[in-house]
Amino acid sequence: MGTALIYDEEMTKYKLLWVDPACKIEVPERLSVSYEALVRTGLSDRCVSVPPREASDAEILLVHSEEYLEGVKKTPHMTLEDLKEFTLQYGDVYFHPNIYHCAKLAAGSALQLVDSVMTGKVRNGMALVRPPGHHSMRSAASGFCVFNNVAIAARYAKQKHGAKRVLIVDWDIHHGQGVQYCFEDDPSVLYFSWHRYEHQEFWPNLRESDYDCVGKGSGAGYNINVPWNEVGMENGDYLSVFCHVLLPVAYEFCPDLVLVCAGFDSAIGDPEGEMCATPDIFAHLTHLLMNLAGGKLCAVLEGGYNLTSLAQSVCQTVQTLLGDPLPQLANVRSPCESALESLQCVRSVQRRYWSILKHAADSPTTDVSTKRIKLAKAEEEKAETAEEERGQEEKVWPEPAERLRPPVCSASVLPDDAACPDGLKRLVSSKDPEPLLVSRIKNRSTEDAGDADGVATFSRLYTLIEKMRTNEIGNGVALVPDVAAAMECVVQDLGSDLVSRVLVVCVGKEELNCATADGSEDKQEQKGKYYIPVCLKKGCADTVGFIQAVFGLLLPLGYEYDPGLVLLVRMPGSGVGDCMWQQLIGLLKGFAKGHTLVLMQTNDGACMDPTASALLGHPAPPLQELLTPLPDDGGALERMRERLQAHWKMLQTTVSSGN
Ligand code: X5A
Numbered sequence: 001m002g003t004a005l006i007y008d009e010e011m012t013k014y015k016l017l018w019v020d021p022a023c024k025i026e027v028p029e030r031l032s033v034s035y036e037a038l039v040r041t042g043l044s045d046r047c048v049s050v051p052p053r054e055a056s057d058a059e060i061l062l063v064h065s066e067e068y069l070e071g072v073k074k075t076p077h078m079t080l081e082d083l084k085e086f087t088l089q090y091g092d093v094y095f096h097p098n099i100y101h102c103a104k105l106a107a108g109s110a111l112q113l114v115d116s117v118m119t120g121k122v123r124n125g126m127a128l129v130r131p132p133g134h135h136s137m138r139s140a141a142s143g144f145c146v147f148n149n150v151a152i153a154a155r156y157a158k159q160k161h162g163a164k165r166v167l168i169v170d171w172d173i174h175h176g177q178g179v180q181y182c183f184e185d186d187p188s189v190l191y192f193s194w195h196r197y198e199h200q201e202f203w204p205n206l207r208e209s210d211y212d213c214v215g216k217g218s219g220a221g222y223n224i225n226v227p228w229n230e231v232g233m234e235n236g237d238y239l240s241v242f243c244h245v246l247l248p249v250a251y252e253f254c255p256d257l258v259l260v261c262a263g264f265d266s267a268i269g270d271p272e273g274e275m276c277a278t279p280d281i282f283a284h285l286t287h288l289l290m291n292l293a294g295g296k297l298c299a300v301l302e303g304g305y306n307l308t309s310l311a312q313s314v315c316q317t318v319q320t321l322l323g324d325p326l327p328q329l330a331n332v333r334s335p336c337e338s339a340l341e342s343l344q345c346v347r348s349v350q351r352r353y354w355s356i357l358k359h360a361a362d363s364p365t366t367d368v369s370t371k372r373i374k375l376a377k378a379e380e381e382k383a384e385t386a387e388e389e390r391g392q393e394e395k396v397w398p399e400p401a402e403r404l405r406p407p408v409c410s411a412s413v414l415p416d417d418a419a420c421p422d423g424l425k426r427l428v429s430s431k432d433p434e435p436l437l438v439s440r441i442k443n444r445s446t447e448d449a450g451d452a453d454g455v456a457t458f459s460r461l462y463t464l465i466e467k468m469r470t471n472e473i474g475n476g477v478a479l480v481p482d483v484a485a486a487m488e489c490v491v492q493d494l495g496s497d498l499v500s501r502v503l504v505v506c507v508g509k510e511e512l513n514c515a516t517a518d519g520s521e522d523k524q525e526q527k528g529k530y531y532i533p534v535c536l537k538k539g540c541a542d543t544v545g546f547i548q549a550v551f552g553l554l555l556p557l558g559y560e561y562d563p564g565l566v567l568l569v570r571m572p573g574s575g576v577g578d579c580m581w582q583q584l585i586g587l588l589k590g591f592a593k594g595h596t597l598v599l600m601q602t603n604d605g606a607c608m609d610p611t612a613s614a615l616l617g618h619p620a621p622p623l624q625e626l627l628t629p630l631p632d633d634g635g636a637l638e639r640m641r642e643r644l645q646a647h648w649k650m651l652q653t654t655v656s657s658g659n
């Protein structure tokens, strides 16, 4: 199961033929530098190369009107003057004698990608195309777009492949109004877009790009707009919106296919977006979507106008689709006030439609809003100076770090009589384990660590963690006679030696004895910050509660904590189903460069195969129909999140009151 890559040099063969400041950034090099970066890094060689084709008239008519198609059809034969005139009826777009051909290839590329993914030829893929698509409407070109590639692909996936629900994630920095209009009243297509908005000051300056446009009729709730009202948004702002809005809703929606309007003008250095998220954020955004729809994800290029930032972002996306370990996002900063305000507004209008958001807070009070208006003038002045300063110096950022695949993807530590699942490397003990280690293991020892078997198991565990630290091994699973004891041993003795921060995720009932070395006075507070027990009344059978806990608490905490190792512990009788368990493993791979150690109890071996599959990087099966949540679990989780916000800023979903 591979990753498709669609590219054709032909789509570089049109350009702006006259002077138009609004269009000069949309250049053929956008495509060639992206592709060359994939070649240079060896990523293109690892993909399945799929050729584009031209979309047929019938396919284009899935979204566009006959009159519009007929108009565009005439452009290859027009004179320069005619082309200019034809262009004038639309906003921020240009035509060229070869653009109609390229636009058919761009839409056809999206369809080829959908075919490859839906038939199972590949798991996922990316199409590098020009012209982009998300601004074009039924009867109009707009914003460099001629045909709406992704909208056509969504209709096609439903019609030709029987997809019941399609999720479109538009992370381009512009609002894909064309996609919104296309699916406004259609509950089978969920459209999510974040976009630079600045209270309607930013192109395309539409009232209907605001957060309160949620779709119409039976499509109400299936359109999600997240307006960015300030520039300079960072990784933490993007991740917050994913964790607190998009992902919970996407899991509740349960799509059969995920389409991404993959514009990279939302990355740092882009002259249109003016945002500050780094190219490696796209590795995480991609990863977070890869366990939906059984991994069926098609990314189609939209915008991206800083050639350096664009090429890096494309590489990060494709490398993630290929399953390479995720880059560590060091110091994810807390979301800014403006982002929190957008987040709060979106959650409060969407909570009517999504049971997973039911307990979200109200919109900021008018009181807060008036305060903001009062502040606006001062802010505006500040922004103007900042703007001038920004204009002077070009943005610079470090090149994303290399993401090395470990020689061994997954390893196991098993009792001698247990079978090792395919694809995992079984660790065996060296003849004489390190004497210092043996004495330490014996020292702390509960009965089971003391005997020869115990020593062997723990020394193998030590080796496993050590090899994860040096990236010789990606991740691992251990079957141990007593998970609680093993967890304590890893946290207190083995892990702490090798990595400074371990994220322990314990599924099921268990209280971890956290021994703080210094016994300091704020131990209570420390415990409140670092020990986070989540209780679901129906336990892990409560899918909604589980998703709320994972996206509302665990992921944002993980991003803020930035662990060097994830320890996932499965307590016996935890009741977690295989799907949920695999989802959890898949999602946790975003932390610690994928270094996850799973601990399971020897008699819990039945879930070994799902565990191995998830560790090896196979997408988790979709979570089945969501059960109705118990009345108070959601509320309790919300209250817990509120309490923890004092310690963990990534848990915030509302503007800070009182200032
Ligand atoms: C696809 C895309 C941007 C149009 C900007 C017009 N279009 N000012 O990013």
Ligand code: ZN
Pocket (backbone or CB within 6 Å): 172, 173, 174, 263, 265, 302, 303, 304
């Ligand atoms: Zn864009």
